[in-house]
Amino acid sequence: MNQALTALGVRDDTLSPNEKVFLDEHGYLPLEGIFADQVEALGARLVEIAEEEGERAGWELRASEGTGRVRFRKDPGAVRLGDLVNKDPAFAVCFTHPRVLAAMAHVLRRDFKLSSLNGRFALPGHGLQPLHMDWRGRVAPGAYHVCNSLWLIDDFTEANGATRVVPGSHRTGRLPEDDGADPSAAHPDEVLLLGRAGTVVIFNAHTWHGGTRNRTDQPRRAVHAYFCRRQGTPQTDQRRYARPETYARLNDAAKFILDIL
Numbered sequence: 001m002n003q004a005l006t007a008l009g010v011r012d013d014t015l016s017p018n019e020k021v022f023l024d025e026h027g028y029l030p031l032e033g034i035f036a037d038q039v040e041a042l043g044a045r046l047v048e049i050a051e052e053e054g055e056r057a058g059w060e061l062r063a064s065e066g067t068g069r070v071r072f073r074k075d076p077g078a079v080r081l082g083d084l085v086n087k088d089p090a091f092a093v094c095f096t097h098p099r100v101l102a103a104m105a106h107v108l109r110r111d112f113k114l115s116s117l118n119g120r121f122a123l124p125g126h127g128l129q130p131l132h133m134d135w136r137g138r139v140a141p142g143a144y145h146v147c148n149s150l151w152l153i154d155d156f157t158e159a160n161g162a163t164r165v166v167p168g169s170h171r172t173g174r175l176p177e178d179d180g181a182d183p184s185a186a187h188p189d190e191v192l193l194l195g196r197a198g199t200v201v202i203f204n205a206h207t208w209h210g211g212t213r214n215r216t217d218q219p220r221r222a223v224h225a226y227f228c229r230r231q232g233t234p235q236t237d238q239r240r241y242a243r244p245e246t247y248a249r250l251n252d253a254a255k256f257i258l259d260i261l
């Protein structure tokens with residue numbers, strides 16, 4: 001793991017001490033503008049893939065249902081795209097960016113691989129999700145299994161279905177429903193992850209979070225680069241899906257992150 005991280009440019013100071021403390025305490029960390037130079041191209045490619053796949057879009061996520069992998073969340077009114085690893089070389093940045101990998105290394109104690117790389121468009125009038133974690137069950141603070149990163153393809157605004165999180169909830173060892181509240185309702189402590197397109201927000205996937213309703217007339221697009229422990233079952237079985245051209249174009253360090261080396 002250390003060799004792969006070094007090869008991909010991750011150092012002990014890739015995240016500052018303040019960034020690590022913020023992530024530990026709040027369960028999320030915005031990394032502003034870190035892919036601003038690529039956001040337009042990635043957004044255009046996502047739209048093309050959504051058009052090419054049509055009704056079939058997201059089939060890889062549905063296929064993982066019932067296999068013991070993370071349950072595919074019913075998400076009416078959202079376009080889901082699966083397996084972006086193999087759909088365009090441009091998406092490699094989402095699992096090789098040193099700042100993102102440094103955050104994963106911090107939360108998952110230098111023991112992680114990609115679980116899945118998906119797109120999600122919250123369509124106008126839709127996108128509200130119950131508060132949830134991307135892990136079934138309660139875990140003791142610090143014993144984290146999964147960590148996510150949200151790649152903002154569009155600006156995330158108050159109106160367009162920005163993701164909400166409940167800061168610090170990853171340290172409670174509790175589920176959103178434990179306090180008897182309706183997980184679909186607004187939580188008194190929730191904050192919206194607002195930011196400019198080109199920003200990545202890391203969130204410890206044990207932090208309670210969920211999409212909000214998009215009240216604009218434009219889709220709100222994001223990519224989720226989701227990571228789990230190396231021994232964990234990935235949401236997308238990278239070994240099954242990896243195409244020959246993906247093997248050919250990625251270096252060994254990137255293949256290690258995908259666990260296809």
Ligand SMILES: O=C(O)CCC(=O)C(=O)O
Pocket residue numbers: 073120129161162163164209210211212222
């Ligand atoms: O795209 C978002 O706003 C968050 C999506 C999410 O949390 C999920 O699909 O599990």
